[in-house]
Amino acid sequence: MSNLNKKSPTDKPSRIQVRNRQKILDAALDVFSRYGYRGSTVAQIAERAEMSKANLLYYYKSKNDIYVKVLENTLSAWLAPLISLEADGDPFEQIWAYTQTKLQLSIDKPEASRLFANEILQGAPMIKEFLHTDLKQLVDEKCAVIQHWIDTGRIAAVCPLNLLFLIWAATQHYADFSAQAEILSNDNNTLHSNAEHTLKTIILNGLTPR
Amino acid sequence: MSNLNKKSPTDKPSRIQVRNRQKILDAALDVFSRYGYRGSTVAQIAERAEMSKANLLYYYKSKNDIYVKVLENTLSAWLAPLISLEADGDPFEQIWAYTQTKLQLSIDKPEASRLFANEILQGAPMIKEFLHTDLKQLVDEKCAVIQHWIDTGRIAAVCPLNLLFLIWAATQHYADFSAQAEILSNDNNTLHSNAEHTLKTIILNGLTPR
DNA sequence: ATTATCTATAGATCTATAGATAATGC
DNA sequence: ATTATCTATAGATCTATAGATAATGC
Numbered sequence: 001m002s003n004l005n006k007k008s009p010t011d012k013p014s015r016i017q018v019r020n021r022q023k024i025l026d027a028a029l030d031v032f033s034r035y036g037y038r039g040s041t042v043a044q045i046a047e048r049a050e051m052s053k054a055n056l057l058y059y060y061k062s063k064n065d066i067y068v069k070v071l072e073n074t075l076s077a078w079l080a081p082l083i084s085l086e087a088d089g090d091p092f093e094q095i096w097a098y099t100q101t102k103l104q105l106s107i108d109k110p111e112a113s114r115l116f117a118n119e120i121l122q123g124a125p126m127i128k129e130f131l132h133t134d135l136k137q138l139v140d141e142k143c144a145v146i147q148h149w150i151d152t153g154r155i156a157a158v159c160p161l162n163l164l165f166l167i168w169a170a171t172q173h174y175a176d177f178s179a180q181a182e183i184l185s186n187d188n189n190t191l192h193s194n195a196e197h198t199l200k201t202i203i204l205n206g207l208t209p210r
Numbered sequence: 211m212s213n214l215n216k217k218s219p220t221d222k223p224s225r226i227q228v229r230n231r232q233k234i235l236d237a238a239l240d241v242f243s244r245y246g247y248r249g250s251t252v253a254q255i256a257e258r259a260e261m262s263k264a265n266l267l268y269y270y271k272s273k274n275d276i277y278v279k280v281l282e283n284t285l286s287a288w289l290a291p292l293i294s295l296e297a298d299g300d301p302f303e304q305i306w307a308y309t310q311t312k313l314q315l316s317i318d319k320p321e322a323s324r325l326f327a328n329e330i331l332q333g334a335p336m337i338k339e340f341l342h343t344d345l346k347q348l349v350d351e352k353c354a355v356i357q358h359w360i361d362t363g364r365i366a367a368v369c370p371l372n373l374l375f376l377i378w379a380a381t382q383h384y385a386d387f388s389a390q391a392e393i394l395s396n397d398n399n400t401l402h403s404n405a406e407h408t409l410k411t412i413i414l415n416g417l418t419p420r
Numbered sequence: 421a422t423t424a425t426c427t428a429t430a431g432a433t434c435t436a437t438a439g440a441t442a443a444t445g446c
Numbered sequence: 447a448t449t450a451t452c453t454a455t456a457g458a459t460c461t462a463t464a465g466a467t468a469a470t471g472c
Contacts (some may be wrong), residue, residue, distance in 0.1 A: 001314035006468070016444085038249035042435065055451055057436065063331060114331055117386070121324055121331075122244055124389045131393045139394050158411050161395060164351055166380050166412065171386075173379035176327070183341045184349050194369035200369050202376065204303045204413030205420065226424070226470085252461065265425055266460060 021059050023049045027067045033111040036118035037067050037126070049073040051138065060126050071119065071126060074112045079135070080163075081105070091149040092204055096166075099199060101172035107192050110175030138163065155207040163207075170199055232268050233259045235283065238276045243321040246328035247336070281329065283335060284322045289345070291315070295352050301359040302390050302414055304333075305377075309409060312381035317402050320385030327386040349374065365417040381410055 013021075025048035031040045042063050046056040060066045081101040085094055106113050120128055139161070148158035173179060174195060185191035223231075235257035241250045251274050254265040268277045291311040295304055316323050329337055349371070356370035382390060384405060395401035 014444085015448070019451085036246055036249050036328075036331075039246050039332070040223045041433085043433090052452065053435085054437085054453080058450070061436085065437070105214065114392070116328065117331055117406055118246075120387050120390050121246075121327055122249070124393075128286035128389075128393070131390060132371065136394055153320075154357070156411055156415065157409040159232070159401075161401065162232055162408035165387075165391065165405070165410070166408065169379040170376050173375055175329050177379075179338075180330050180341060183334075184346055191369075193372065195372045196263065198368040198372035202416030203412065204416075206414075206416030206419065209416065210415070224423070224470085230424085251459085253459090262426065263461085264463085268424070271462085275460070351434080 005161035017059070020051065020055075021050075023051070023068055024056055024059055026169065027117065028070045029074065029111050032067060032070055033118065036122060037063075038122075068126065069156070071115065074115055075127070075130065077105075077109075078116060079111055079138065082138060082142060087145045087148060091146075091154045095155075095207065096204060099167050099171060100202060101109060102167065102197065103174065103196060103199065104177035106171050106173075110178055113172045113175035115171065153209055156209050159208070167203070170203075194197060227269070230259075230261065230265075233261070234266055234276065235268055235280055238280045239284065239321050239325065242277060242280055243324035243328065244330060247273075248332075278336065281325065284325055285337070285340065287315075287319075288322055288326060289348065292348060295354045295355060299359060301356075301364045302417070305365075305417065306410060306414060309377050309381060309413060310406065312377065313384065313406060313409065316381050316383075316385035320388055323382045323385035326384070327349060363419055367420050368417070377413070380413075 023043065027045045028040075030048055031044045034040075035044075040063075042053050042056060042201065045066065049056060060069070085098050111190055116127075119125075119206045124131060143160035146163060147153075149155045150157050150160070174192070181191060182188060221243075237255045238250075240258055241254045244250075245254075250273075252263050252266060255276065256263045259266060270279065289352065291308055293307050302344075329335075334341060352374065353370035356373060359365045360367050361371070384402070391401060392398055
């Protein structure tokens with residue numbers, strides 16, 4: 001039998017299977033996050049996963065399957081930080097904690113950010129549904145939290161959605177445009193610590209009511 | 211003769227040639243800015259330019275040639291606003307004028323921004339040289355201007371390069387991530403006017419010395 | 421005469437599968 | 447016995463060209 005999917009779901013996957021599936025997903029994230037879905041090839045992914053194309057397609061039956069799986073795995077990690085933005089506690093602490101987490105993620109694990117950047121640049125063909133439902137709901141909730149902070153005079157009056165966009169853009173920039181940042185900065189480590197200070201200054205001062 | 215490039219450079223291009231070359235570049239910008247170099251096909255560009263693939267390749271001899279030409283044409287438009295950032299005049303006015311211009315460009319002509327986003331996401335293979343030379347020099351100059359404003363106490367002490375990144379990221383977000391913004395906002399026009407207000411509040415307040 | 425367009429297709433690349441062979445685990 | 451890997455290749459897609467035909471401008 002050459003099709004894994006026909007196996008009964010109670011079968012435990014073998015060690016080799018677990019290891020190879022993970023290797024494939026890791027390799028696929030690297031490749032897809034750089035070149036997007038259409039710009040990536042199964043051969044590139046196979047090479048990076050150190051196996052033949054045919055063998056790779058023994059574990060995942062199509063390029064599209066791999067892409068969807070990688071997107072699914074990455075989506076939750078991408079959303080997690082926003083979930084912890086809570087109405088309780090100091091707005092400035094909450095907003096800065098969120099910003100800092102996103103910044104650190106973008107610097108340390110740029111692949112997730114790039115994967116979405118590619119997907120959304122191309123019109124979000126695969127995750128449109130997700131954006132309309134799950135993300136939209138979460139964002140609406142968090143915008144209400146921010147709006148509440150504004151209404152109670154705790155932060156300056158700005159559009160909550162645009163504030164989120166600003167935070168996303170400013171932090172993910174260090175992942176999505178790292179090729180440019182590396183060229184324009186003389187030292188990447190300095191750049192990143194300065195980034196933290198600069199974002200903190202501008203966002204927190206910027207949101208101070210006056 | 212089937213190769214235009216063998217023509218003497220003093221030959222005046224025909225009306226049809228001028229029109230078709232322009233149609234191709236317009237179509238190519240649309241396609242490349244969405245799908246990147248590898249993700250785009252000559253067939254897509256030809257269809258959008260309303261001519262056959264063969265005819266398109268009569269005007270530009272390869273996909274790569276078209277891509278390079280489109281990038282070249284777009285680079286100058288992309289840089290122009292930064293050039294006008296000048297040491298004279300009020301720092302806040304200068305910075306806001308720059309930010310506003312970039313925001314408006316991102317909203318009105320998102321293709322240029324998306325083209326670069328795609329190119330840089332993929333590691334800037336074609337424009338690495340340009341980034342190292344022309345852009346680096348321009349950015350260094352403008353960072354010196356910003357640093358001067360900081361040293362004379364006219365704006366808050368932030369890292370000039372990171373400030374530029376913040377402005378680029380925040381404004382180009384509306385081009386690069388428009389697919390997401392359209393889904394998450396209830397009304398695009400409101401979103402964009404709120405964007406202007408929100409960016410103005412945060413960036414200008416954020417840079418106010420205290 | 422020159423320029424522009426069309427038809428047909430070569431050759432490269434890419435996804436996916438079939439079928440044989442090797443490795444692994446009871 | 448089952449699972450994993452390899453070789454070979456079909457069939458789709460894509461870039462680019464050759465060569466014939468049509469349209470245009472002096």
